[in-house]
Amino acid sequence: MIFSGLAENITNPALLFFLLGIIAVQLKSDLQIPESSSKFISIYLLFSIGFKGGQELSHSAISGELIWSIVAGVLLAATVPLLAFFILKRRLSIENSGAIAAAYGSVSAVTFVTAISFLEFQQVEFGGHMIAVMAVMEAPAIVVGVLLINLYNKTDKNRPSCKSVLYHSVTNGSVVLIMGSLIIGFLASDKQAQGIEPFTTDIFKGFLAVFLLDMGITSGKQLSVMVKKGLYPFLFSTLMPFFNGLVALFISMQITDSPGNQLLFALLGASASYIAVPAAMKNAVPKANPSLYLPMALGITFPINVIIGIPFYYQIIQNAG
Structure with a gap:
């Protein structure tokens, strides 16, 4: 059953x-997406998914599911870095362990968007409040990761303050855009939303396809980098997402009966950030090596989640239902 779901997802x-x-x-083709175009498309995807989520949220009453989903998301984003850090620091430096832990505690908006595309293809409904859950899960992991580095690396005199880390986490461009779009979508009336629907909805899948082409090119380049890093980072970036995803899926099943919401929560738990965290770590922990945590999140975990993880968790949800 899982293999049939995998085959369907690959199409x-x-x-x-x-x-x-x-x-x-792998063919050494010169195919590439211009950086400016890639950045615009990523901005568009965050804007579109945030706006549509705000619209869905405006039609939803404040419920126990909404509140508990946000609470569970924040707690998951704060606790995953703790577990990851203590696993990683046995083999890696404190700085790299903290940066990787933050990446795996935070979330990937593109993985989330890909899961939404899968649900729409399967004609499975999901709640707009899951966009809010994704948004609030960005910052806690970054803060916890940097706090762990500060706690265990007492020799560094240039450590940033907790206030500075928190500020850079919540003002990160992707966080501001997704939260801002969510609020704007929530405030807009149905008539106003219909006015920009061709932009927010009709062309969404086309832009997603082009963006994933760009992500494939980037991931293909990162895979060769990962080979040089040894077996330990590879095993971590392969196995940790499934552990986190299954834990998140179990939690979601206690909160909601919606298969769509359960799948999205599982993917939020399984995904690793390769946009928000690198941007934050560049300022907060310059000693952390981006050529380590970026290939792990983008080159290994992202492909595993979108190719295997989505149909895997969805099959579990269907069997449990």
Whole structure:
């Protein structure tokens, strides 16, 4: 059953474009997406998903599911870095352990968007409040990761303050955009939302396909980097997402009966940030090596989640239902 779900997911055009990007790198093709175009598309995807989530949220009453989902999301984002840090620091430096832990405690908006595309293809409904859950899970992991580095690396005299770390976490561009779009979508009336629907909805899947092509090209390049890092980072970036995803899925099943919400929560737990965390760590922990935590999150964990993780968790949800 899982393999049938996997085969069905691989026929998704967006995912096929991701695989095309990886293949292009292996063929040493000069195919690439201009950096400015890639940045615009990432901004568009965050804007679109945030706005649509705000619209869905405006039609939903404040419920126990909404509150508990946000609480569970924040707690998960804060506790995953703790577990990851103590696993990693046995083999890696304090700085790298903290940065990787923060990446795996935080979330990947693109993985989330890909899961939404999968649900729409399967015609499975999900709650708009899950966008809010994703947004609030960005910052806690970054803060916890840097706090752990500060706690265990007492020799560094240039450690940033907790206030500075918190500020850079919540003002990160992706966090501001997703939260701002969510609020704007919540405030907009149905008539106003329909006015920009061709932009927020009709062209969404096309832009997602192009963006995943770019992610495939980037991931293909990062895979060669990961080979040089040894077995330990590879095993961590392969196994940790499934552990986190299964824990998140179990928690979600206690909160909601919605298969769509359960899948999205599982993917939030399983995903690793390769946008918000690198941007924050560059300022907060310059000694952390981005050529280690970025390939782990983008080159290994992201492909595993979108190719195997989504159908795997969805099959579990269907069997449990």
